[in-house]
Amino acid sequence: MELRSSFLVSAAVKSLVDVVLPAIDPANALAQEQGKLAVGTLQFAASRMSLQFRYDAVDLSQLVELAGTIRDVLRSEANADEAASALDTVTRRSESVLSRALVDPAALEDAGAELRGAITSAMSAARASKSAPAQRSIAKAVVKHAGEQLARERAWVAPQGWEGDVSIPAIDTLLGQSEIAPTSASS
Numbered sequence: 001m002e003l004r005s006s007f008l009v010s011a012a013v014k015s016l017v018d019v020v021l022p023a024i025d026p027a028n029a030l031a032q033e034q035g036k037l038a039v040g041t042l043q044f045a046a047s048r049m050s051l052q053f054r055y056d057a058v059d060l061s062q063l064v065e066l067a068g069t070i071r072d073v074l075r076s077e078a079n080a081d082e083a084a085s086a087l088d089t090v091t092r093r094s095e096s097v098l099s100r101a102l103v104d105p106a107a108l109e110d111a112g113a114e115l116r117g118a119i120t121s122a123m124s125a126a127r128a129s130k131s132a133p134a135q136r137s138i139a140k141a142v143v144k145h146a147g148e149q150l151a152r153e154r155a156w157v158a159p160q161g162w163e164g165d166v167s168i169p170a171i172d173t174l175l176g177q178s179e180i181a182p183t184s185a186s187s
Helices: 005-023 029-075 081-100 105-129 132-160 171-177
Strands: none
Touching (some): 005 029, 029 081, 029 105, 105 132, 132 171
16 A cells, blocks of 8 residues: 555646546636646645655754754843743753654655565565474564554545544554654664
């Protein structure tokens, strides 16, 4: 199942260009214009998706720098200690967020693809070893992971209305329950 927004937007643009726009009455100039505007907006958004994270990280970094400068100025001013202290508190929180967010989403996606390949190779090695206990343990872990992945993917696309099971938790609930910090398995 392809869940990447860049792919989904590209598919929507292709559908609009290949099917929807040609079906609009050529005499309806406003509809023609709006259709082209919608396609152009989607194409622009798609071209910026890979940059959005970096844009936000640079923006926050520059805001932290600005806040530091303003805080330093306020500290030398009479009657500005409270404002400087409040700004310093929020600046430290922002610096903490920034320090935790410096992995580019593309690097995260690449690491996932690389790890999937390494997992596949490790599973092949276990199969070649002909160790039944190892194969059972790996199969159990893979089935558990597949269930978690399927639940996440179903929750991701549920708002599109294709999912009949209303008991599926919302994607933000599932993501909020997931452990994303390194586990003892990585130690």
